[in-house]
Amino acid sequence: MSWRTRSAALLLGCAALAPQAAMADIFLSGDYALTRGEEPGEYEFTAAVPETVASSSPLVWPDGCRQTGMTRHSAGGRAQFGFTLRCNRQFRPSDTIRTPWKVDGGRFVSNVLGVQVDRALSPESGAIVVPVGETAAGPRSLGALAAEFLDQGLWHILMGWDHLAFVLCLALLARGRQLVTLVSCFTLGHSISLGLAFFDVIRAPVPPVEAAIALSIVFMAREALVLARGGQVFSFPRQLTVISLFGLLHGLGFATALGELGVREGEKLASLAFFNLGVEIGQLLFVSAVLASLALLRTVSLAAPARTAALYGVGAVGSFWMFERVAGFVTA
Known part of the structure; x- marks a missing residue:
């Protein structure tokens, strides 16, 4: 690992140990x-x-x-x-x-x-x-519901550090059409499970779901690191399957936030659709920001070390969240 990569990893590691990192999905x-x-x-x-x-x-x-x-x-x-x-x-x-x-x-x-x-x-x-x-x-108008739940979905993804950490791994794992397809499958997965949980078709205990979400971040960070080092060949069908399944898992986390917003019976379908759309807009904005940052770093030959440092940092933070959450529900 070069000195530039080590320096960036050290900075990210320090950030991971900051007090605010303990709050992963900070939808308050x-x-x-x-x-x-x-x-x-x-x-x-x-x-x-x-x-x-x-x-x-x-x-x-x-x-x-x-x-x-x-x-x-x-x-x-x-x-x-x-x-x-x-x-x-x-x-x-x-x-x-x-x-x-x-x-x-x-x-x-x-x-x-x-x-x-x-x-x-x-x-x-x-x-x-x-x-x-x-x-x-x-009853509220469709326009009022759209404004409220687009805003809630957008801010939930932009303030949900664990969901953003997973999307960051995707942005550092693939490029071009493959990246778009992987992000779309992740969106489809969490949209399905969010809908099922929101309508009480399935129920899952929150603490284990949150711990598993943190573990998914660690897994994807490792996948991207191994691929970057040439340790394995990129298998698009395999990544598609894994990320779709992880999308189902993350949707259960989104359902917790949406369920806390007091949605009335007649508004459920519209609020779910606009909340999902807000989440998707937030994801696309974040991916665009990551890709723009990488393009800028390529101009000074820092894209590769920054990618490696970011993946090490995200993996470390995901591990911390996982142990923190497991400890939380084991001692509860």
């Missing part, structure tokens, strides 16, 4: 609920968010409402907040609660106004604004 979701209290004008607002973002910053309540109590406890890596409110008037349709926690999406449920509300939430300026005055979760 929040769950919010509003219920009536025991006294007239009293309400209970609850929120569950990841511990990593659970600051003690105050919430912004609707005009005419004040906080009279608060509890907090932790369970399963999530902070559970409970707030007691007293309001001197009925909620209006425009009333909201602004939360301080930086999450990627969430779900809000309520029945305090006589109609069951169950809807997905997207962040506004980095925070979730909960529409507590919404009297009914009426």
Whole structure:
């Protein structure tokens, strides 16, 4: 290994050991609920968010409402907040609660106004604004669903480090038409399993799936390294089969995020289609960025050492995630 490759691998290794690397698939979701209290004008607002973002910053309540109590406890890596409110008037349709926690999406449920509300939430300026005055979760237009779930799919892939690590291995494994075909088969695989899991046709426990996803990254990094060294001949049918199967596995990971967004029954098919499309757009943007970077590195004769260093780094990070996740569900 040349000094340039060793230097790049060392930098990637340091990045892999940074604290943020412990969070592989960092789709941060929040769950919010509003219920009536025991006294007239009293309400209970609850929120569950990841511990990593659970600051003690105050919430912004609707005009005419004040906080009279608060509890907090932790369970399963999530902070559970409970707030007691007293309001001197009925909620209006425009009333909201602004939360301080930086999450990627969430779900809000309520029945305090006589109609069951169950809807997905997207962040506004980095925070979730909960529409507590919404009297009914009426059907949304196709355009509204497209905007929301394209955005959710796009950001889930771009912020899902383990899925991006796998796609990076594909971009460093093949070129041209073969790369396009491999990425398409990966997309097809995760689209199938995402749909089956989302519609409850199949169910898989999340911790083992996440550990297996990390293992798939290690496997693909090794495959690309062995091929780069000439240790084996590139077998396109074999890679096609392996990557399609790994796509099925990654789709189960995507299903976890989509299932946490409060999709109503009549919106499932459209939300699934637009979420998948958002994921695919994100993948294509990422692959394009990787290929552009490699083309730039070729102009200074650094493409080969950068490819090797990146694969070593991705393999190391994937191994770390795998052991971390296995340890997590073994000790849970």
